[in-house]
Amino acid sequence: MTNELAGLVRSVLDEPRPWKVTQVGAPVLRQTAVPYDGQLDEALLHELLDAMRAHLPGVGVGLAAPQIGIGLAVAVIEDPGGSDPAVNEVRERPAQPLLELVNPVVTPIGDEKVAFYEGCLSVEGLGAVVSRYRRVLLKAQDRHGKPYEAELSGWPARIAQHETDHLNGTIYLDRAEIRSLSTVSAMQERWNQPTPAEASAVLGFPLRQR
Numbered sequence: 458m459t460n461e462l463a464g465l466v467r468s469v470l471d472e473p474r475p476w477k478v479t480q481v482g483a484p485v486l487r488q489t490a491v492p493y494d495g496q497l498d499e500a501l502l503h504e505l506l507d508a509m510r511a512h513l514p515g516v517g518v519g520l521a522a523p524q525i526g527i528g529l530a531v532a533v534i535e536d537p538g539g540s541d542p543a544v545n546e547v548r549e550r551p552a553q554p555l556l557e558l559v560n561p562v563v564t565p566i567g568d569e570k571v572a573f574y575e576g577c578l579s580v581e582g583l584g585a586v587v588s589r590y591r592r593v594l595l596k597a598q599d600r601h602g603k604p605y606e607a608e609l610s611g612w613p614a615r616i617a618q619h620e621t622d623h624l625n626g627t628i629y630l631d632r633a634e635i636r637s638l639s640t641v642s643a644m645q646e647r648w649n650q651p652t653p654a655e656a657s658a659v660l661g662f663p664l665r666q667r
Contacts (some may be wrong), residue, residue: 459496462529466497466505469525475512478524478578481628485523486579489547490530490624492560495600501591502531506557506600509533518553519616520539521623524579532558532638536612547651548573549591551612556617560625562598563621565590566608572635572664574644575619575629584644585633586653589618623637 477487497505509520510533521532536553539545569591574582592610595617599605609617619629628637637660639646639648648656657664 462491462496462527463498463501465471465527466501466527469527470504470508474508474564478520478526478581481580481630483526485528486628487501487626488523488528489626490521490523490528492530496529498589499601502559503600506531506533506589510535510555510557519620520578521620523623530560530624532561532624534558534613534616535621536616544651551611551613553613553616556595556597558595558617558620559598559600559602561595561603561617561621561624563617564596565594566594570665571611571615572631572634572653573615574639574648574656575615575628575633576641576644577619578627579623580630582641583630584639584641585630586637586656586662586664587615587629587632587634587636593617616658634662634665636660 512520513535518536519532522529533555534553534554537550539550571591572586572588574584575587585624591614592608593614595607595609605634637653637656653664658660
C-alpha cells in the first residue's frame, strides 16, 4: 500500500500544471480518504503539500488530495480574501493564511449556521447555496506531524468544512439547497449579492440558518 500510494503521488506530481482537477463522478471523490500514517516519506509529503498550495492562487481557496485523485487525508487552505471590503464584512471573509491539514477533524462550536453560495473545483461551472456552521474547531497535524488546533469562524470555517467534507466522500452539493443551483455565469450576473437572500426569494428555497 505504501509503495503504491507513493507511486500514485509521484505520478500526480509529474503531471503538467496546473492540474486538471478530478471531477464529480470519479470514485475517489466518494470514498473516505485514508488517514496519513507515514505512507509517504517526509520529502514527498512536503512536495505534495507545496504543489497543492501552488495550485490555489487564482483558482480556489482550498484543495483536498482526493480532488487530484489521491485518496489521502490531506488538504490545504489559503484565502487572500475577496476584493470587496463590504462583502467581506458581511461574509466574514478575512484573509486566511495557509493552513496545511493532515488528518483534519472539524467540530462545530455552537449550532449557528449561515448560508452562502459555494462552488467547487470538482464540480466545474456550478454553484449552490449551502448552510454551514459559523464557528468550528479544527484539529489537524502539520507537515511535520505536529498536532495543532485552530478556532475558525465565517468564511475560513466554511472552507475548512468544505475541504474536510472531501476527505469523507462528501461534496457540497450533498448539503446544498438544490433550488439554488446556478451556473457560475448566473451566480455572477444575478446572485452576486453579499447574502443569498434575494436568490432565496426569487428561486424559492429556504435559508436554513439552524
